[in-house]
Amino acid sequence: MYIPKHFQELNKDKLIELIGQYPFASLITHTASGIEVNHLPFYLQKKEGESALFSHIAKANPLWKTVPAGAEILIVFNGPNAYISPNYYPSKQEHGRAVPTWNYVAVHVKGTIKFLHNNENKLAVVSALTNLQEAHQPTPWSVSDAPSMYIEKMLSAIVGVEVEITSITGKWKVSQNQSLENQQGVINGLATSGEMPLTDLASIMTEAISID
């Protein structure tokens, strides 16, 4: 990912926060048959002092047979994105020198993959993923709510995924190359749309302005 310096986000806490807010990611692998992308939700957990990402795939997905343990992979987390019209810039009214762009937030995690076949490990992964997501439910469902024989059968149909992280990179392309006045114009333009991904991006931009 090409990142000009002014779009680079070095605050690791912010990158980890984004992973928690937008956990549904693209797992990108490369083998002799080319590039392969699978879409999975991940969660981050400290393991022996190091951070690792966990998820699971269907056992019918050949990925665990074609990608060797220890292979380098890339996981891409996408935050909100939006088209940015020159209409949002107050400066456009003055001199007309403006072009559109696209604002977005992305976190790229490089790491080495391994697959988990042990039932205890797989249960830990599905339980942790479930508990994180169910926290938003009015009456959180728990894996132990289902009959244990059924859960055992379901576990046998999946393979766990563990990714040991080697690097995390964040791109916050949120108008930092514009004047404060234009940044505020973009925030207003997105916020007044009322559409969720756009208002989310407006919040991220407001935070970026107030920190810098």
Add this chain to the structure above:
Amino acid sequence: MYIPKHFQELNKDKLIELIGQYPFASLITHTASGIEVNHLPFYLQKKEGESALFSHIAKANPLWKTVPAGAEILIVFNGPNAYISPNYYPSKQEHGRAVPTWNYVAVHVKGTIKFLHNNENKLAVVSALTNLQEAHQPTPWSVSDAPSMYIEKMLSAIVGVEVEITSITGKWKVSQNQSLENQQGVINGLATSGEMPLTDLASIMTEAISID
């Protein structure tokens, strides 16, 4: 991307519609230095009877130097996605046999890339991208609204991207493996959340049910 048969979307018009609705994509390349992902908006255009995808990158992005013309690349378009709680399934109340999943829509386009350096081609690309996005603005901005000297300077700072499509694959993972009653339960659960990506997914699921 692993696609069980019941999640495969073969209707090419639906795939092309999704590209139009969610144009902001991941361009995935592979070179000697590994997997590289850049995030760009694309638009689809017929060219000599064949469909091609167009976008542009900053000239400062080394991609056009590291990826040779004709290289096979992958472009991933992501539709809405959402965690699906077992709480959404009416059948869970009866027998408890339910596990969470994640619903999502994704279109993968394979193709061969080439880069456009000619100003006329680049102007055509930025104009088409702009016009598509500005169609949603109350007062659409046009590239010709900016001073022509300024546009010429901006064009010199970008490189066009053209991808000749070799295959398009769609995955509509929207509860087709559940009973109609459970599918309706998921639609209700997502629709009542009021959050835009979730209500969008509910619409896609409603459409999927009414067509099948």
